[in-house]
Amino acid sequence: MTVTGTDLLLEATGVSKTYGAVVALKSASLAVRPGEVHALMGANGAGKSTLVKILTGAVHPDTGTIAVRGRERVVHSPAEARRGGLVSVYQEPALIPDLDIRSNLRLTETPIEPFRHWLRELGLVDLDLSSMARRVPLASLRIIDLARALAIEPDVLMLDEMTAALPANLTEKVLEVVGRLRGGDRSVIFISHRLIEIAAVCDRATVLREGETVGVVDVTEGSEERIVELMLGQAVEALSAQPEGAAGRQIPAGATPRLTVRGLSHGTKLHDASFELYPGEVLGVVALEGQGQDELFNILAGSERPSEGELLVDGSPVSFRHPADAIRAGLVYVAADRAEALLMQRSVRENIALPFTTRIRSWGPIDLSGERKRVDTAIATLQIDTRARGEVRRLSGGNQQKVTIARWVAGGVRTMLCFDPTRGIDIRTKSQIYVLLRDLAASGAAVLLYTSELKEVQLACDRAIVIFGGRVVAEIAVEDADEPALLRAAYNLRSDARMPEHLAAEAVAEADAAAEAAAEADR
Amino acid sequence: MSGVASAPSAPSARNPWLTATAWRRLFRDRPILPLLALLALLVALSELVRPGIVNPNWAGFILRTAVPLAILAGCQTLTMLTGGIDLSVGAVASGSGFLVATLVGDQGLAVAILAAVVVASLAGLLTGIGVGVFRVHPLIMTLGMGLVVFGLANWWQLVMVQTGGGTPDELRWIGSGSFMGIVPHSLLVFVPLALVILVGLRRTGYGRLLYAIGDNPVAARLSGARAWQVIVLLYVISAVMAAIAGFLVSGLTNVASVTLADSYVLPSVAAAVIGGTSIMGGRGGYGGTIVGALILTVIISLLSSLGYPEAVRQVLFGAIIVTVAAAYTRITAES
Known part of the structure; x- marks a missing residue:
């Protein structure tokens, strides 16, 4: 599968990008042939979105080159990428809501007739071009966005999670149209969490892991497993490593769940999700991006209301109209x-004490010494560095996150809902948070922990549930919740489907070969 | 990744008090200091322009004039902390003063004042419901409510045209009288009110919530705060304060008119802004506002002592407000 540089449509080599101390991309490469649909794969944090931003000109790489049809290009902005023949379509449609469709098209200098043609191809026939974008249903807007991109006939079309949250019939149409582009002189870069879609339309897949391109796979029947293995990397070898900290406590038979979720649905993202959370456990929630976990947590926190389904706290039904109701329960x-949880200009103390004064009965004079005692206890429990206590915005990210947790610990926790609490914070703080969550559970609290880092499940949880397409598709005991099992489940593959040893070895060898080829091309 | 994001810079060999950074940090941590310095500078300038003008009588006059402005600027401070503003204070203050003047003859002072406070609270309640429950922007809501109150006062003027009335003696005593000709009687009202606001903002749950909602409404909501409750009460408080200011203004000027306090609206916003309260919410306090009101009053007195025509004074006043607000934001901003 060696390809000479000249017949490639798009080629990115040795691309790297660091943000401060965080290495987002170490050495990524991507080679797209004319007429192919090329999948770009990678688990959360693999550097996929950084590479996409670099290709579209939204971010400038530290090193590396991008060549289009063999000519090196420096892309400074999305508009420039567009002129260079690379057009992207995202999950969120990029139309201006207060303009009608025709004006939106004019803004991007989209020819109308080809646009209409692609609309028909995509099965959207009854669109009135003079309707405001705001009034057009979201699913149709996504299709319009795609038709708009197709109409200007780009060399490379990039579809970034375009099919996520698209109804099944429209997804089918999109895949059909994308599939028809194969074999021409244009290409598609296809990004999706759904392996079925990858298998249906893609010719090859480039897999990223920890900021590096670890392999390029020809997509054939059964190659999903190989892609997953590549995304996991050494995790396969680390199977035997014993998890620390996670207790895997047995739930006593007949115990009343602290929280029962039955058939919860919301919009297009969450469909009929059901699970139970018991006192004394940390229940992990694992899901790829955009599988309905945001909606689930918003509903549980009282920020949004479900369209269907019921919630029970300690066995009795509840309905939350405001976060205050959830807090009371x-x-x-x-x-x-x-940034959503903190008063950035206020002190650590005021931030921690915020929930104490929200109810009308506590609007009066504050018991300052009592408050100080509770706040100081919480600060000590979480080991918050308070050198910059005057204003929370001057704290480091890890300390800021601790403040958001301390706020609830100070009041005594019964049920804590943590949505990816360790995102973007340092390792030491992360482990402190795991310990804290375990301590909370040990003292009888129930903790629901969504995490985008699969490793965390075995570090902090007793068991894990996996959400895919808005449904709970698997429940995994902590002993089995290693990264391969979780990632398989997250892609909705059978959890017992283990890859035979020889296949894994082959995958690794191929990855090495691909890396070598990339290195070759570099020279 | 531990510790402070913006660590203090390494101390230089020079005297740290002479560096711009040190001054900036001082101003950022104690924003009232540059304000007091500016006030002192303006007083010195007044003395320079008209030697002998700065005396106890002058100080008493400045205080007497500044008190109603400081109260109305308090309305702006409280509402601005939540990211709002109250432009209805002019109409509410004028209307309240006018209502007292028309009712006092038949009903007596206590009933007249009670009636005015009740009417003002109702206006505040409606404003609060509009802003807090129906999410009308405070700028629009309070401008509209100001117009409604002004219209009602006009109608009341037609109804009451036969009763003579006039500012009651008690209001004149408290608004324009002073102990030994120096210490204004209005401080009897202002000092307790200012203490309640200053302590209330720091040491009550309600005060904390005003800052919280202005700083980050999403965080306040997620912590269980129901913003509408806070907002409704806020605009009632603001309207009652405006009514109190209206009583003092009508006592100070010995006039009862439906447009009496209109000219205070812009200065009240300016005093709060100059005093360091952010119009975006979440930052500021009443101490700075009081100094801001004093600064504006001294500027007005200085401008009139220069003997310029009214038009020139207005232009200068507007220009000075903008300059001071811009400069103050700059010297107290995060480096």
Whole structure:
């Protein structure tokens, strides 16, 4: 599968990018042939989105080159990438809501007739071009976005999670149209979490892991397993490593769940999700991006209301109209986005004490010494570095996250909902948070922990549930919840489907060969 | 990744008090200091322009004039902390003063004042419901409510045209009188009110929530705060404060008119902004606002002592407000 540089449509070699101390991309390469649909794969944090941003000109790489039809290009902006023949379509449609469709098309200088042609091809026949983008259903907007991209006949079309949250019939149409592009002189870079789609339309797949291109796979029947193995890397070898900290406690028979979720649905993302959370356990939630976990946590935190399904706390049904209702029922929420949870200009103390004064009966004078005692205890429990306590925005990310947790610990926790609480914070703080979550569970609290880092499940959880397409598709005991098992389940592959040893070895060898080839091309 | 994101810079060999960074840090941590310095500078300038003008009588006059402005600027401070603003204070203050003047003859002072406070609270309640429950932007809501109150006051003027009325003596005593001709009686109202606001903002759950909602409404909501409750009460408080200011203004000027306090609206916003309260919410306090009100009052007195025509004074006043606000934001900003 060696390819000479000249007959490639798009070639990125040795691309790297660091943000401060964080290495987002170490050495990524991507080679797209004319007429192929090329999948770009990688687990969370593998560097996929950074590479996409570099290709589209939104981010500038530290090193590396990008060549289109053999000519090296420096792309400074998405508009420039567009002129260079690379057009992207994202999960969120890029149309201006307060303009009608025709004006939106004019903005991007899209020819109308080809646009109409592609709309018909995509099965959207009854669109009125003079309707406001705001009034067009979201699914149709995604299709319009795609038709708009197709109409200007780009050399390379990049579809980034375009089919996520698209209804099944439209997804089919999109895949059909993408499939028809194969064999021409244009190419498609296809990014999706759904392996079935990859298998259906893609010719080859480039797999990223930890910022590096670890392999290029010809997509044939059964190559999904190989792709997953490549995404996992050494995790396969680390199978025998014993998890520390995770207790895997047995739930006593007949115990009442702290939280029962039955048939919860919301919009297009969450469909009929059901599970139970018991006191004294940390229940991990694992899902690829955009599988409905955001909606699930928003509903549990009282920020959004489900369209269907019921919630039970300690066996009795509840309905939350406001986060205050969830808090009163003992459900407290730790968000991944600290900008969402913190008063950046206020002190550590005020941030931690915020929930104490939200109810009208506590609007009066504050018992300052009592408050100080509770806040200081929480600060000590979480080991928050308070050198910059005057304003929370001057704290480091890890300390900021600790403040969002301390706020609830100070009040006594019954049920804590943590949405990716360790995203983007340092390793030491991460392990402190795991220990804290274990301690909370040991003292009888129930903890629901969504994490985008699969490793965390065995470090902090007692068991894990996996959400795919808005449904709970698997429950995995902590002993079995290693990265391969979780990732398979997250891609909705059978959890017992283990790859035979020889196949794994082959995959690794091929990855090495691909890396060598890439190195060759570099020279 | 531990510790402070913006660590203090390494101390230089020079005297740290002479570096711009040191001054900036001082101003950032104690934003009231540059304000007091500016106030002192303006007082010195007044003395320079008209030697002998700065005396106890002058100080009493400045205080007497500044008190209603400081109260109205308090309305702006509280609402601005939540990211709002109250432009209805002019109409509410004028209307309240006018209502007292028309009712006092028949009903007596206590009933007249009670009636005015109740009417003002109702206006504040409606504003609060509009802003807090129906999410009308505070700028629009309070401008509209100001117009409604002004219209009602006009109608009341037609109804009450036969009763003479006039500012009651008690209001004149408190608004324009002073102990020994120096210490204004209005401080009897202002000092307790200012203490309640200053302590309330720091040491009550409600005060904390005002800052929280202005700083990050999403975080406040996720922590269980129901913003509408806070907002509704806020605009009632603001309207009652505006009514109190209206009583003092009508006592100070011995006039009861439906447009009496209109000219205070812009200065009240300016005093809060100059005093360091962010119009975006979440930052500021009442201490700075009080100094801001004093600064504006001294500027007005200085401008009139220069003997320029009214038009020139207005232009200068506007220009100075903008300059001071811009400069203050700059010297107290994060480096």
